[in-house]
Amino acid sequence: MKTFPVRGGIHPEYRKELTGELAIERLPLPERLYIPLQQHIGAPAEVLVQAGDLVAKGQVIARRQGNISVHHHASTSGQVVEVTEIPAPHPTGLPQATVVIAPDGQDVWGVLPAPIADPFAASPQAIAERVAESGIVGMGGATFPAAVKLNLGIQYRIETLLLNGAECEPYLTCDDRVMREYTDEVVDGARIMAHALGAARIVIAIEDNKPQALEKITAAAAAFPEITVTPVPVKYPMGSERHLTFAITGRETPARKLTADIGVVVHNVATARAVHQAVRFGRPLVSRVVTVSGQAIAQPKNIEAPIGARVSDLIEFCGGFSQPPERMVQGGPMMGSPLPGLDVPVVKGTSGILALTALEINDRPSDPCIRCGSCVAICACGLTPVEIAARIRHDDLDGAVKLGVMDCVSCGSCSWVCPSHIPLVHYFNYAKGAVNAKARVDQKTERTKTLAEAHNARLERLAAQRAASRKPKAAAAATDEAGA
């Protein structure tokens, strides 16, 4: 299949050989599981259990609230110890409501929803509903509720389901392993999702540095004419939704629109596997494959970990640290975020846990910009990072927005390529956050204004009513006097 060349991009050292050939291992059940109520984009789920409750594996312990939200389930059977606030797996480590479960060691599934016998005869809504019930989010790391994306078929005409097996982040091999070891599950999940979306065509795109995955998926998909498996060139950020869509269709997604606007929905391969499990067996998403890697890890591994296992549990399973890590990262090294500590749990979006040495992070002080233009040349979004960063530095956020900072996907290629080590992507992340914060303040001001106006209108109305009621009384008093 012909692919289209994506603008810009970089070729970092991939270092996938640390874990690429290691089969997925199951994490022994840890002593405690910490399941946060917010592991997804959208509203946090509402907790349904309290301390002392017995829960079965797969039981709903938090119910979704609102349209963009998902259920969360008990990852194993056991007893709820408490519902409390613990540091979130987030750079700040801010407290987050979390259900703590003490596993009973049985690890048996509770009562699950019945499998959908023939998913291709079921209505798209029924599939999306099952995916929503099963707590499935985008597992590439974005954690957007998968059911919401499956419902896009209602509003948009979807031609293509694009299954993202690019895995362009260095170090990470979890998607590669899932494609190799659960090939049939991935392919079946993709077919179910395409049915839910009403998409006639499925394209499975895999970077050509994963020949075994390509081979296995191609063999498994051979029976289905609607599936095309295509290698895409190795280039970061090929796995970005918009860039992969361009590579496959040659069409650019308009700014601040969805890929669905051009008839494409992108899902990760691990999401497809989760959909297969939910639809065929009624099993909710209670575990995920995590790549634990980096040169500070004694034995890097791909681990299937229950949601809620702590990072320290996984590191212990990997034999601990071979040397003290300089930085702990969750996700990939390019777009991942620093971990606040080792006590935070693995959540639905945790694709990797990296313990990096000083040599690997290559932290250097930044020098003045020499205006070499490298960042402009490699920007996969066609932006001018040097110009945007200059405006942000001088607090000219409007100027940065005009130059398109909101279209930046934060891939970090510009920071990577900068010979002066200017933290360009940090400027953009700050600017995007600050612009959103300002929008929230504006909204609040607008609300205050409305409330104050309503308050004044009410006072005036009351005053008018009082005046009106006083007049008839006065008139009545006058008549009384006259009568007397």
Place this chain on the structure above:
Amino acid sequence: MYMLTAIGSLTAMGLALGGVLGVAARLLAVEEDPLELELQGLLPGSQCGQCGYVGCSQYAGALARGEAPVTLCTPGGKAVAEQLAKRLGVSVDLSDHVAPVPTYAFINEDLCVGCTRCIKECSVDGIIGANKQMHTVMADNCHGCGKCVEVCPTNAIKMVKIPKTLATWHWPKPQSETLH
């Protein structure tokens, strides 16, 4: 004849008095500054008085006359200060402008005696409660003016910082030692 005199005298009086009124309207007109109105539109309009003026229109007036700095509006914060500066064409260095930490009022319900004074004071109807009933603040409506704190007879109200949450947090601006 009498009729004509009556009509004539009344017409004359009407014209004369009308003339006086017309002249008075011209001479004694209160000038409404269009700039002032426009500035007032930019302000939150909650009449909280935190700027030190009685209300938003008074602050807008002072701004229009160039007597007040643009940074006084606490509920409006940096965003409103920027808009005011832009409209007035003044440059203002907001980089050191320490935005006051956003707060909301919190009623200690054990101390509340249900006097409704705070409710009467609140310009955004942010407090619910009734006579001799416990009151509480709807934090989403509160814009942190703190007027209720002053009127509470039992000191039951205090201003609380709005906590930073995962939903509102964003990366800080990178600290760079060198100029790029």
